[in-house]
Amino acid sequence: MEIAIIKYNAGNTQSVIYALERLGINPLLTNDFEIIQKADKVIFPGVGEASTTMKHLKELGMDVLIPRLKQPVLGICLGMQLMCEYSEEGNTTCMGIFNTDVKKFQPQNGEKVPHMGWNNITTIRESWTADNIISADMYFVHSYYVPVTPDSVATCNYIENFSAAMAKDNFYATQFHPEKSAKQGQQIIKNFIEL
């Protein structure tokens, strides 16, 4: 099985590589269009600021390639947000795979932002995230969120309900970091690989 991890200016790709290696898979970290298109699965990780990251993706042509991919694609954290239409972070036009905007958390009762730490997710629609999940606590770090939409498959609550995981056609995404979410996160990566 060939797993391609999209290579661009993102900091946490190494953690995703190690998570796959722990599952016995050696992924390819690449920005080569041909290799990405031929891979069995594609992972699109993301950590950082939306507008800067989108700029890097545009320079590589990834904003055009990613929405056209036909195999299962998994967006993680900022990756998921950039798969939406628009982000309030840096007033950024994103890739438009999921038909929703990304909003900034507005604390109402002194809640801290970023939403940082372990929080439980609730499955609202059968999808890959629901299989074999022992504990539903996942690790989140984010200041912007995707509202609950028809493409949401799991939600989380912090300040309000938001999308913890999404799925549409061949596109899958998590707001949390499965690569940092202990055994249950590893299971979600495994479920994606076995799709």
Added chain:
Amino acid sequence: MLKKRIIPCLDIKNGRTVKGTNFVNIRDAGDPVELGALYAEQGADELVFLDITATNEGRKTFKKLVKDIAQHLNIPFTVGGGISSVEDVAPLLYAGADKVSINSSAVKRPELINELALEFGSQCIVVAIDARLVEGQWIVHTHGGSKPTELELFSWAQETEQRGAGEILFTSMDHDGTKQGFAVDALKELGQKISIPIIASGGAGVMSHFEEVFTDGNVNAALAASIFHFKEIGIPELKNYLKLRDIPIR
């Protein structure tokens, strides 16, 4: 619901875990990768690895260690010690660390916080603050607590937030190593003055201290070292204890 985090801290010198009491009298507490993986297995929510090596050789060993830790650990971890530039941070994050913590270097040159936040995002910038109560004021100290500064805890914490810190790790030097409990009042006040998450550090001795710091102190996370390393408190039993007292725990 967002859970309160339990964070074991591992001080690293020349690739080994050590922990001082009141920042002196260091004892060896084992291999960091093994200990980190054990804590992750036991339910630690996050780990902090602080490099207290002063030599260049020691720093190189630490970078190698970060990669080793990232390969074996499936929970988030922060690394700190001797970081004073964007160039210092990049290899640590690329080796697989999730966050970096800065302390003396931020006091010396506060713009460092802005630079790191811009380059890597606020989510990976932890500002560690060591302070001690001096004539009724929490005075910030640097260099492992040995040098007093002109800064006062609350205003310094607010400044670091404005500059782009993602989290504050506050150690009360008056409480650290005493096992008499965390600086709950100061932590509570700090929480009212800043809007980023707070990690409490210094003073944990018994399980009820964690309950206190999460309820009365209202912090997001609590950090401890020797009580975990020397098995005075087990992480599974601590988490059960807190769950029974209705504290949100993973």
